[in-house]
Amino acid sequence: MRYVVESCGYCGACVAVCSNKLLELTENEIIIREGCKNCGRCEKVCPLGALISEDAQ
Amino acid sequence: MKYDVIVVGGRIGGSISSLFASRNDVDVLMIEKRQEIGSPVQCAEGTTFSTFETLEMKPSKKYICSEIRGAQVHAPDGRTMKVEEGMTDGNILNNNTISEGYVLDRRVFDKYLAIESAKVGTDVMVKTTVKDLIRKEGKVCGVVAKHLGETMEIKADVVIAADGVESNLAYKSGINSIKNPDDICSCAQYELVGLDIDPNLLEFYFGRTVAPGGYSWIFPKGEGIANVGVGVRNSTETAYYYLKKFVSKFDATPVELNIGGVPLSGPMDKTYNDGFLVVGDAAGQVDPITGGGIHITASCARIAGEVAAEAIKEENVSSMSLKRYDELWRDEFEDNLKTSFKFRKAFDKLSDSDMNALAEFFENNDLEKISKLTTLKFLGKHPNLLKLLKDLL
Structure with a gap:
């Protein structure tokens, strides 16, 4: 999963849906820990399109 | 560092939990990851009159826009x-x-609630991120927090997670919270x-x-x-x-x-654990049709603060003791939330033409005088709506 920090609104919707709990919202950044399977769940709920599946690039 | 209660999150759920815990004479720390409470706004800012009844607070022009x-x-x-x-x-x-x-100004309202909480004794840490829970023999007994690069352990008898939709704490406590x-x-x-x-x-x-x-x-x-x-x-x-x-x-x-x-999705199946409670968006305490949650969270957060304080005074913060929170808020809201979720699932199946037909029906009929015969005739012409109604009933 590619994270475009400039497009992030820091809402945390992506964190709520990560099935492996690999995402964390700090004050102004989403941290993606190792192990992401690029499942696209977070991309589906991001209001600003800040998360992009690797195969969609 | 040791507190009776740590509340994670400084928005409405966090401030109200901490306010009512502090009012019940326990030592409370509220931790907010952002440097400014109430910002950024993540809400349409609408709420009901009942929010203020729950808070026993007179609404103020300071934070009410309309x-x-x-x-x-x-x-x-x-x-x-x-x-x-x-x-x-x-x-x-x-x-x-x-x-x-x-319609509120959440930036002002959230800060106001945090101030009210601080006035009755809540300690507040801002720009501090909770990274993990401290657990001992399965029981939650504090948090690992990070402030300006410094990591610290803070112990507590009860941790209340009011850290929003992005919460990872419920999951860390052993509750399935993946949406x-x-x-x-x-x-x-x-x-x-x-x-x-x-x-x-x-x-x-x-x-x-x-x-x-x-x-x-x-x-x-x-x-x-x-x-x-x-x-x-x-x-x-x-x-x-x-x-x-x-x-x-x-x-x-x-x-x-x-x-x-x-x-x-409606509320989570479980909102408590040993030494742990979860409130607000983190607990799914949101109406599944409207997406509104301020009034529900206000009430649930008050219950959480009061139950946590009571459990501490009784020196029993076990899962069995804190279950009272889960029972009390479900008594108040669960039936409505479940009904609302059922309606939401039904609304999901409505096509635009179904919605137009419904709007036409309500436009042409006085809501308070619609007869059963008129309704049946209408549903006879719209089998999809009839099927949905049967599903709901």
């Missing part, structure tokens, strides 16, 4: 239906409270200036081209200013895409962009 006396619903084909004061008794809309209440993406409403909102709108009327717009899986809204804040937003689910385009499209019809200027994810 009073709402009705709502207007726009069907996909442009037909409108007005829901005014006094029209919702006995109707599901009454429980979901979309038609009467206030289905189909149940998350992805939202984007502008605060627009220069609108010619009714200052006391909420407006909701439905339709696949406006907001697939959700709706668009206008929540007036007075002086021609309003929160104008869009919530979507299961959409190939982002909420922001639909927001830009929706606001293009207004000759108004955005002065703020707000983003949010709203959990519409």
